[in-house]
Amino acid sequence: MARKFKLGRRSKCGKLDHMLKYFRGAVCECRSAMSHHSDDQAILSASDSFWEPGNYKRTTRRIDDGHRLCSELQALVQERADIEKTYAKSLKGWAKKWNDLIEKGPEYGTMEAAWKGALGEAERLCELHLRVRDSLVNDVITQIKNWQKDSYHKSMINQLKERKEMDEAFKKAQKPWAKLLQKVERARQDYHMACKQERTACNQERNAGGDSSLSPDQVSWLLM
Secondary structure, X not given: OOOOOOOOOXXXXXXXXXXXXXXXXXXXXXXXXXXXXXXXXXXXXXXXXXXXXXXXXXXXXHHHHHHHHHHHHHHHHHHHHHHHHHHHHHHHHHXXXXXXHHHHOOOOHHHHHXXXXXXXXXXXXXXXXXHHHHHHHHHHHHHHHHHHHHHOXXXXXXXXXXXXXXXXXXXXXXXXXXXXXXXXXXHHHHHHXXXXXXXXXXXXXXXXXXXXXXXXXXXXXXXX
16 A cells, blocks of 8 residues: 655654654655765755764864864963063053152152052062963963864874764764665655656546547557
C-alpha cells in the first residue's frame, strides 16, 4: 500500500525521528532536496540543530575564534598599558614643571612645603602607574601569549591544526549518517517523481477515454 506524505509545512524532526522513518520505509517530510553526487551537499542540513550533518562547523569555528580572541585580548591589555605609561609620563612632566616654578618663585615656608607635597604625591603615583604598566606587559600579556602559543598551532598554509583535526573527526563521525540521509533524500525525490508521473498518466487516460476519435489501440498506445 502506498504511503501518504504530507506536503507544505515542514515538521521539526530530530535525528532519531529520521532514522525511525527511514527503517520503516517512509520518507521524512522536513528535508530539502540535495545533490546525488556531491559529498559536500550530502552534509548540508535544513535544520539548525547541532546534531544535523554539517552543523558541527559552528563548534569548530570556535577554535578560530579562540585564537583570534587571544590576540584581541593582548591588544586590549597593551592599549591599557600604553594608557598607564602615558598617564605616568604626564604626571612626571607636570610635577617637574611645577617643581621648577616653585623653586624659582616667591613661595616659601609651609605653603611651599604643601605645594611640593602635592608634587611628590604625583611622582609616587607616576611610579605606581609605571609598575602597573610593567605588570600588564610582562605578566598578563606574556601569559596570554604563551597560552595561545601552547594551545594553537598553525600549519604551513596558516591554518590552525586543531581546527582541521576537529573538522575531520566530526566529518568522519557523521559520514555514515550523512549517507543514510542522502539515501532518504533520493527516495523522497523518486517518490515525488513517481507521484507526478502517476498523475500525468491518470490525466492522459481520462482525456483519451473521452476522445471518441481515438481507437482502442491508440488509447492503449497513449497509456504506455
